[in-house]
Amino acid sequence: MTLATFLSAAFHWRGRTGRVGFAAAFVLCAAVFVIWANQPKLSWDRVWGAPVLALTVLLLFGHARRRLNDLGWSGHWMWLMAVPLLHLGLSLVLALRRSAKEDQILHVGLWGKRLVYVFAMLVASRGLWEPYWIPSGAMKPALLVGDYVPVTPVWATPQRGDVLVYRHPAQEVDFVGRLIGLPGDELQIKAGVLHLNGVSVILRDAGVFAELMEPQGPQARFPRCVNGAVGIGAICEKTRQIETLPNGASYAVLDIRRQTLDQTGIYQVPEEHYFFLGDNRDNSMDSRMAVSVGGVGFVPIENVVGRADRVLFSAAGRSLAHVWTWRGDRFFKAIH
Incomplete structure (x- = not known):
């Protein structure tokens, strides 16, 4: 997946996204949220960061829909991403469940391993980190x-x-x-x-x-x-x-x-x-x-x-x- 394809998923929901692509979108969205949340409440960084956060959330929703397409599931499951706690369970499934095509691929690159590691850590309870x-x-x-x-x-x-x-x-x-x-x-x-x-x-x-x-x-x-x-x-x-x-x-x-x-x-x-x-x-x-x-x-x-x-x-x-x-x-x- 090229960078252009990765970013265009925010607006094109009819394609397919693999596990690593979805995990990358989740990590990016989580990182942007952490950065935005740590800015002073009345600062310009927080004001200008809000549209950036909104775009990364849209990107995450797009990749969630495309990931569901790849698994052959109904796109309606995507709306669980808007429900607190339930979105973590769905994200875990989308990041770990293989599609039929991915079952034929046994090798996971270094960056794929790193993304899975970070994803697992981020979805863990805040009581653990x-x-x-x-x-x-x-x-x-x-x-x-x-x-x-x-x-x-x-x-x-x-x-x-x-x-x-x-x-x-x-x-x-x-x-x-x-x-x-x-x-x-x-x-x-x-x-x-x-x-x-x-x-x-x-x-x-x-x-x-x-x-x-x-x-x-x-x-x-x-x-x-x-x-x-x-x-x-x-x-x-x-x-x-x-x-x-x-x-x-x-x-x-x-x-x-x-x-x-x-x-x-x-x-x-x-x-x-x-x-x-x-x-x-x-x-x-x-x-x-x-x-x-x-x-x-x-x-x-x-x-x-x-x-x-x-x-x-x-x-x-x-x-x-x-x-x-x-x-x-x-x-x-x-x-x-």
Whole structure:
């Protein structure tokens, strides 16, 4: 199916649409709705976004009708798409049920697998996941400003190296960070190197992390660079290393320059608490700083909101309505 055929389905309901085509329309409609719903109620982005949302809903209805045609079912079933809850059941059937023609096709491409994964996640109850927008660069390079992350419950005990969303111990604000210290652990940072229970973690050089010097996210903050003050539009660099914990968890961390938090005292993690760090170590407000001085401190286990395993959507601009700032290469990207 070409892009033109996909978009024309909003107005031509007599054709046929396969499972992947319908799933793509559903994901697109869900993404546009999430973007629109997260805009301030009286903002121009919400006003101008309403017609866009209406068009994507029409596109979804068109593909639902064409999918019913492909299955040989009555088009009247399409109107269940307008009924709360029932539309989820119908969407699940249309996305998963094979037509006679599709039964002959056993291979599903990479994008088809990704769309089915996202579709299944979206139709699941909101009790199984929560949306979280990345507001800062504290977790670069794993998470960028403007990434949209579905946060899922923590079913198993978190391990060192997991990326978790947690509630600030003293504020009604959610943070995202990497779990480094478990209850009873001793941690210290010496000359910028993390020491866990008296043993330094393994670090190896991994080149540089490069990004454009430009405003990032709704707060329009500029990144900090190891290559000094660069002009807008120039390349901003940070030193990148791969950090490996004793349990084998590996991930990239960034360094800009030596600072106070590169040399700390010993942190003794209390029982029923965790110790979190941001991967962008010189630009992260995390457990290295106590709550009394504006930091996070030790985080009670009960404050953990959930696990962040994958980026669902990403936009680099100040407004999610600016489609030209969407980062297609980060859609459905796994978080390491």
